[in-house]
Amino acid sequence: MKSPRFNIRAKKLEEIFSARNIEFIWKKKVRTSMRSQIISDGIENFDFHVYRKAESEKLSKMILSGDYSPQKCQRILLEKSKGLCRQIVIPSIRDAIVLQCLSDALYASLKGKAPTKKSFFEPKDHSFSDTGNTYGTYRAWLNFQRALFNFSKARRYIVVTDIANYYDSINYNYLRNSISSISDVDECVIDMLIYVLSDLLWQPDYTPRMEVGLPQINLDAPRVLAHAFLYELDSFLDSNTHIDFVRYMDDVDIGVDTIVDAKMILKSVDLVLQARQVRLNSGKTLILSQAQASQHFCIAENAYLDNLKSRIDNKIKAGLPLDSERELVKKCIHRDLKRGSFDKGNGEKILKRWIGLAAKVGTDIAPQAVESVIKYRPSVRENMLTYLRGRPLTPKYAEALYNCMSSGLLMDDAANVHISNHLAETLCKNKRCNKFIINIIDSFDINSTYGLYCKIWMQSKYSTIDDLMKTVSDSIKVWAPDEPIGRLVGSLYPLFYGTSLIDRYKRVIAHSLNSGARDAYKFQSRLSDDVYVLNEMIPALRSPNPTRGTGITHAKFLCLVSALNNRNANPAHLKTLRDANHMAFSDAYYKDIAKRTGI
Structure with missing residues (x-):
């Protein structure tokens, strides 16, 4: 039920959530962010993209009428070190758009209000190359590093510190007061932003909601809030003319000339933070001499x-x-x-x-080096896997990946997901790696959400359709209640199209009552039949993905199979798509799919 003042507050949200702005935010920012989430969408959310005008109007109306509420999100553990993991939130596409719209509105108000130029966070520049950095743009991070290097050469001591469990410790009351005091954005924007983010927080075992903590999401919204929350700290540090400092999110580095100064500033910083109920991380706090700082950095x-x-x-x-x-x-x-x-x-x-x-x-x-990095260096795993994805897969590399997965040293779900994502997009010119790939696929537990995700995603490239169908059928109790995994199952339609298993596959989709499976299945079906959908998809399908060994993401390849099966299409368009994706068809397993599906 809406309050009597809802219409007054909604008036202030009309520009932020106009259908035109929602469509702009989707095309320019959220679409890229959703593609870079840990979990791949089976059709890269092309169903939303093709019908983005209508979808934007629906979302705008839902929000401005007061009927919007956040949807269930996915959560996945990502190892930091020594088995300790952070929980990463993967929001629905609509929640991601809402958060980005609100974040942009807030940042427009906050920009220029920073008390110093020595804190270097910026919202992600989606036109800039993807670097895998946790916060903001790579450019901002580089500026932070340059400023730090500059004063580390002049100061005798460098204090290196960060805030303990920063995101998890931010209190919403302090956050709201802090943002309100430095921003002239309407309170309804801050209220709605905190409302959505708090709904995405983990609430285990039906416990009461705590108004503490920001979810960690690969989107700007929580980062903008977390950055602005420390403006008070920036003001305090900038007022001290006897030090140099730089800050990047919760990483703070301070240049001083004596050990006494170092200890005094740490004591003061910790007290400033305590006033907001956060503390410095004593275990990661270091006081380094100039020589030690040079080695450390x-x-x-x-x-x-x-x-x-x-x-x-x-x-x-x-x-x-x-x-x-x-x-x-x-x-x-x-x-x-x-x-x-x-x-x-x-x-x-x-x-x-x-x-x-x-x-x-x-x-x-060397494969031994690859294996060592993936096993023992969680923060470098994705970089190494990205390196492997860009090269043809060899038996030695496949064996190294299998050894990693069977070692018991990968403590997080994200590690297995990253391996399956990258292997699905690695070029396999022959099948000499087949033994190790099968072993990797067999190692996944289909009774767990992410084990099932990994198995389905890998089987959709490397296995027979009989094996894939068996996994989909045997695991229906696991994926039927889960919309994102359902979308993965629905995206498999082109692999079964024209085979003896297509009717069984359709029955499983219908029996699951999973809306995500239904939506992805319908989109793939339209792409294989409807000329309008095909024409809307041609620009995306003919655009290469050069960071992938196959030259195309696996989700786009599944869509490509549907497109090339479209009997109503202009033959010249189909030839354009085949020519644009010639690298994919040099992959031995994609060749098998092409032969099986008649494309």
Whole structure:
């Protein structure tokens, strides 16, 4: 039931949630964010994208009439270190749009209100290259690093600290008061933003809701709030003319000239934070001498990598061979892993840069090194998997991945999901890896949500349709109540289309009563029959994904199969799609799918 003042408050939300703005936010920001979530949508939310005008109008009307409420979200554990995990929230597409609209409105009000230019967070620039950084844009993070390097050369001591369990500890009352005092945005925007975020918080075992904590989401909204919450700390640090400091979200680095100054500033910072019911992380707080700081921040290593990257870029631009750089990168990665050079300070950030250069020059990283990184370095896992995804899969790499998964050392669901996502988009020119791929698929537990996700996603490329159908049928009790996994099952329609199993597949979809399965199935069906849907999809399907070894995401490939089966399509359009995705059809398993489905 709405309150009598709802219409007054809704009036202030009309511009933020106009159908036009919702469509803009989807196209320019949320669509990219949803593609980069840990869990892949089986059709990359193309059903929303194709009908985005109508969907935007529906969502606008729902919000402005007071009928909107957040939907059930997905949660997945992502390991930080030593088995400790953070919980990542994956919101529904509509909640993601609502959060981004509100976040943009809030940031427009907050921009320019920061008390100092020494805190470097910015909302994600969706036109900028995806770097996998946790907060804000890569550009902002680089500026933070440069400022830190500059004063670390001048100050005798550097204080390195962050806030303990920052997101989990933010109190909504303090947050609302803090944001209201520095922003002129209407209170209904702040209220609605906190309302949505609080609804996405984990509430285990039917326990009462606590007004503490922001969910960790790969979207701007919680980051903007968490950043602005520390403006008071920025003001305090900026008022002290005897120190230098930089802040990036809850990471704070301070330059001082004596140990006494270092301890005094830490004591004061902790008291400032206590006033907002958060505390410094004593276990991660360090007071470093200038020499120690240089080693901790890997200043020499970063400078060397900057020069090497510049040399590689210049050679690529000039069309010169990279043989010497290829050998150098390979040698340095293996040598420094053996020496333990990446184990201290920001060493793993240096390892990430080396892996990025290895991908750029096309060098081989030894399978033993790949296995070691994935097993023992959770923060670098995705970087290594991204490196593997861009290269043809070999039996040695496939064996290394299987060894990782069977080791018991991957403590989080996200590790298995990342492996299955990347393997589904890795180029397999032959089937020499088949034994290890089958072993990986067999290792997934279909009685768990994410085990089932991994098995279905891997089988949709690497298994027979009989095996895939058996998994879908045997696990219906697991996926039927889960809309996102249901969408994954519904996206499999093109693999069964024209086969003897299509009627059985349709019966399973109908029997599940899963709206996500139904929506994805209907979209794939329309794509294989409706010319309008096909024409709307052509720009996306002919656009390559160069970071994937196959040149296409797996979800887009499933849509491509539906499109190429469209008997009402212009033959010239189908030829365009085949030609644009020639790399995918060089994959041995995608060749099998093409042959089986008659495309």
